[in-house]
Amino acid sequence: MQEGSFRPPRPAERSASAGFAVNRLDRMSERRNDAAFIQELKQSGAARSLVLFGEIPVLKRGAEGYDALFTAAEAERLGEARETVFLGHDGESALFAILIDADAPEIAQERDDIALMDLRQIATQDLAPAGILGAFGQAKSLMHWHARHRFCSNCGAPSRAFSAGWRRACDACGAQHFPRTDPVVIMLVVNGEDCLLGRHAGSRRAGHPEGMYTCLAGFVESGETIEDAVRREVFEEAGIKAGRVDYLASQPWPFPASLMIGCIAQAPSRSLTIDAKELDDARWFSREEAGLMLADRHPAGLICPPKLAIANLLIAAWVAGETR
C-alpha cells in the first residue's frame, strides 16, 4: 500500500450494488503528473494491465477460466500500445489500461490463449470479479475518449496524452482537454402503488429481449439540474408532469462513457401521452406485477432489465418499499 493513499470508506450504499460500480482502486490522482513515479509503478514486476483492442477487452484464456490481468511482457506480445493510462493502485499492484492498435479478428484467430470479449458479455457471464469489471468500465470509457480526441477540438492540431493518460494537451495552441463523462438521468416514475415502465424504441434492434420493460432515461442537457432533466424527459417521453424527484443511486455505465443517475419521480396523474419516437410502449405496473417481472415469474412473460443495469436496482428498491 502506498503511503498516504486514499482508501475510500465503503458504507452500505445502494450504488455499490450496481454493475461496474465496484472499483476499489486508489486513483492517486495527485501523483499523475509525476512521470518518474508513474514510470516506476509501470516497470515494477507487480504491475498489471487491462488490455483493449479498440472497444473490445482482451482476456487470457487458461485452464481455470479467464484472466484479465496482463503482465507488461504479455501485453507487449499483443501489439503496440497506442495509449497507456494509469487506472490506480489496489494496495498490492498498480493497474494500467492499454489500448492496442491491432487487427483484432486476426489476432483472435491466431492465438488460442486469448479471447476478445464484449464488456457486457464479461459482466453478464460473470467472467471477471466485480472490482475488475469496475476497472474495465473505467478503462473502456477513458480509451473511448482517447480514441476520439487525437486532434485538438480548439485548433485541429494533433494532441498528445499526458498526466498518466488523464489529460490531452495541444502543443500548437496550448489547450488542455479532459476525459468526458456524460450524465444520464434514469428514473422510475411512480404514482401511488403503481410504477411506469416502458419499452424503448429500437429495443429489438438493440438486442433487448422481447417483453422487457424498463425505466425511462435520457441525457442531462447543458444548464439543467438532475431534477429538471428527469421532469423534462418524463414529460417528453410519457406526457407526465412529474413533481418531486429523489435521487436514489448512480452507476458508471461504460457504453461509452456515461454516469447513470437513478431517481424516483412522483407522478401526480396517470394519463399518458407516449412519444412513439422514443417509446414503443409504456404503461403502469402494480408493485406486485413489477415484483413478478423482477423474479421472472410474470404470467405474460414480461421481464425487467438484469441486475447489471441500474434500472433493476431502482425497480427492486421501489418494489421492496425502500423509496420515499
Ligand SMILES: [Zn+2]
Ligand atoms: Zn489546439
